[in-house]
Amino acid sequence: xxxxxxxxxxxxxxxxSLEAWIAAGWLIPPQTxxxxxxxxxxxxxxxxxxxxxxxxxxxxxxxxxxLHLLDQMHxxxxxxxxxxxxxxxxx
Amino acid sequence: MNEDPYTVLGVKREATQDEIRSAYRQLAKKLHPxxxxxxxxxxxxxxxxxxxxxxxxxxxxxxxxxxxxIDASGAERPRERYYRDFHGAGAEEHPYSSSSGFxxxxxxxxILADIxxxxxxxxxxxxxxxxxxxxxxxxxxxxxxxxxxxxxxxDGATLDVAIPxxxxxxxxxxxxxxxxxxxxxxxxxxxxVEMEVRPHKFFTRKDDDIHIELPVTLPEAVLGAKLDVPTxxxxxxxxxxxxxxxxxxxxxxxxxxxRSDGSRGDEYVTLKIVLPEQPDPEIxxxxxxxxxxxxxxxxxxxxx
Numbered sequence: 001x002x003x004x005x006x007x008x009x010x011x012x013x014x015x016x017s018l019e020a021w022i023a024a025g026w027l028i029p030p031q032t033x034x035x036x037x038x039x040x041x042x043x044x045x046x047x048x049x050x051x052x053x054x055x056x057x058x059x060x061x062x063x064x065x066x067l068h069l070l071d072q073m074h075x076x077x078x079x080x081x082x083x084x085x086x087x088x089x090x091x
Numbered sequence: 092m093n094e095d096p097y098t099v100l101g102v103k104r105e106a107t108q109d110e111i112r113s114a115y116r117q118l119a120k121k122l123h124p125x126x127x128x129x130x131x132x133x134x135x136x137x138x139x140x141x142x143x144x145x146x147x148x149x150x151x152x153x154x155x156x157x158x159x160x161i162d163a164s165g166a167e168r169p170r171e172r173y174y175r176d177f178h179g180a181g182a183e184e185h186p187y188s189s190s191s192g193f194x195x196x197x198x199x200x201x202i203l204a205d206i207x208x209x210x211x212x213x214x215x216x217x218x219x220x221x222x223x224x225x226x227x228x229x230x231x232x233x234x235x236x237x238x239x240x241x242x243x244x245x246d247g248a249t250l251d252v253a254i255p256x257x258x259x260x261x262x263x264x265x266x267x268x269x270x271x272x273x274x275x276x277x278x279x280x281x282x283x284v285e286m287e288v289r290p291h292k293f294f295t296r297k298d299d300d301i302h303i304e305l306p307v308t309l310p311e312a313v314l315g316a317k318l319d320v321p322t323x324x325x326x327x328x329x330x331x332x333x334x335x336x337x338x339x340x341x342x343x344x345x346x347x348x349x350r351s352d353g354s355r356g357d358e359y360v361t362l363k364i365v366l367p368e369q370p371d372p373e374i375x376x377x378x379x380x381x382x383x384x385x386x387x388x389x390x391x392x393x394x395x
Contacts (some may be wrong), residue, residue, distance in 0.1 A: 028186040041185045044174040048125045055144075056120050070125065072192030074178035077128060079193060081179065086218070086274060 001031070002038040011046045021049065024060070026067060096143030096156070104157075108150055115144040128175040220271035220280035227252065227284050231291035234258040235301075235323045235348050242284070252284055256349040257299065260288035294323065299348045299356025306365045307331060309374075322346040322358050329360065337364045 008015060021027045026049055031037040045067075052058040052066060097104055100114045120126070122137035146161075147153045155161050177185065225242055233240070237256030241249050250269055258264075263285050270280025295302045305320060315333035319326045320343065327343060339362045347356025366374070378384060 041177045044172050044177060045187065048174040051123060056116055071187050071189035075189045076192040078178055
């Protein structure tokens, strides 16, 4: 688990931006009480969001759309992979 | 990374910071590993591009690079795990996992529900086994009258196959559940047995009817006779009418192949007049004297 301080340092994010990202639903910290903590997934996702906004010039609406599509694509890729694994194992 | 960062980004050495940023964005959009989760090459290229941008995107570092104070490899930024790395098969569930990309495939009636339906966070995959295909040679009479044949499967097990009466060549029998085993508790596949019906010495078959060519002597044809004729269900006595000829076709009703509704096809008997193998002086003498025979022209239709 990653503390807020460490998370901010590693993502080079401002506290205010982090709160906005959580409010927008871009990040879903696994724990909010008593302390806000984050997982490795949150960290990687935050870095992706930062890349999208800072390097790619994607605006906030665009970020929401991209995240939604990406998560769907990952779900599909995972199912496909599991299906292929099971098929290979079943032979 | 030793390549010239200007070449990597595809910009001139005198490019403005804006041009550099815009070039980087163009490339990064195409190459970002999270937007290309299955593409290893894109990842390598992306690393080069971001390293180059790390150097040239920062005016201070760029100046130092241009003056030769730091080299291209000095700027490589090790990246932590990408977001996509948390999504492979077997990866832990997390709040961002989404199945909405295929939710519409899932239907209670559908096998995809079994394949893709996630219960309790774990995928349970149930797939019906594969169908097994066999070819089974069947004797003509076995197909007509029905029988039971035993086939040996690749795993050594045997399987008794009931050949129904009236089976046809190329007909496929489906033996439910006798195919490959299912996966994850799925049902077994079926065995599909294609029958190869062998030809018979003297019977031929057309749908549900049996055809046979019956040789008869000249006296039997000219004078008529009662003859024994083989049928699939045993021989029967048939009347050859007086004045029969080669090609005359006689029908034995109900002596053909059994149909599924309980009725039977017919047997058709085609006569063929056969003269004695040894030349016979009496017939020769008769033929010479026979006026009607002399004037007959059976080849009129051949237009010769």
